[in-house]
Amino acid sequence: MRIFATSDIHTDFKDNWLLLTQLSNILYQNDALIVAGDIGHNLSLVKDTLEMLQAKFKMLFYVPGNHELWVRGENQHSLDKFFNIIELCKQIGAYTSPVELEKCTIVPLFSWYEKEFDTDKNPDLDRLDSWSDFYLCKWPESVDSIANHFLSLNQDRIKSYSKEVISFSHFLPRQELIPSRKWLRFKGLPQVAGCVRLDNQIRAIRSTTHIFGHSHMNWDVTTEGVRYIQNALSYPKERVNREKPIIKLVWSDEV
Ligand SMILES: [Fe+2]
Numbered sequence: 001m002r003i004f005a006t007s008d009i010h011t012d013f014k015d016n017w018l019l020l021t022q023l024s025n026i027l028y029q030n031d032a033l034i035v036a037g038d039i040g041h042n043l044s045l046v047k048d049t050l051e052m053l054q055a056k057f058k059m060l061f062y063v064p065g066n067h068e069l070w071v072r073g074e075n076q077h078s079l080d081k082f083f084n085i086i087e088l089c090k091q092i093g094a095y096t097s098p099v100e101l102e103k104c105t106i107v108p109l110f111s112w113y114e115k116e117f118d119t120d121k122n123p124d125l126d127r128l129d130s131w132s133d134f135y136l137c138k139w140p141e142s143v144d145s146i147a148n149h150f151l152s153l154n155q156d157r158i159k160s161y162s163k164e165v166i167s168f169s170h171f172l173p174r175q176e177l178i179p180s181r182k183w184l185r186f187k188g189l190p191q192v193a194g195c196v197r198l199d200n201q202i203r204a205i206r207s208t209t210h211i212f213g214h215s216h217m218n219w220d221v222t223t224e225g226v227r228y229i230q231n232a233l234s235y236p237k238e239r240v241n242r243e244k245p246i247i248k249l250v251w252s253d254e255v
């Protein structure tokens, strides 16, 4: 089996939807695809996208990103929407919990960002006020720390696995997976990008390869024994003059 990864497929952009529909219906029928979040906020589009990809792969793994949890005029908060999406995945057979395969186990990890991820003591927060999650995500008052809440949802999957572990999340687990602020167009990004305690979970399950998304910056680096990969399709405007493969091969037991 081969495992491919993508993230930030944002299929509310027609170009992105079309690119994904052009993936072969034949080549990947023995393979798994990891979609590391950010399909879009429209639930029926999330369903259509997952089903379209499921038809192309043997197995489809997914965690919701921040865009999925936007509640625009919907009569529910973002956590309800999160669990609705998990339920939807169950119904259609997309995997959001660990699955042991013949030679490895794929472990989805839920996450949210926290501002402590930002190492800058005096950060430039240019345009952070307009970050859409602050307006479009609604959380129940009982949730004190959103990052803590999502980490706690992983509790029963933080254990030792007998086979090699491939994990994935939407958000960034390590600060070095984002470029220095001076290179960022959106200076507020480190405040809304990741959660370092997520890396503790990745280490606790002895993951060898972790797929992440969110920053729309592709990455493939091995740090302290773990390979961290982002392969984000990103927005159409972000693909101008930049190579953004639709899917990336991240693991294979084929010789
Ligand atoms: Fe995204």
Ligand SMILES: [Fe+2]
Residues within 6 Å of the ligand: 038, 065, 066, 067, 170, 213, 214, 215
């Ligand atoms: Fe995101």
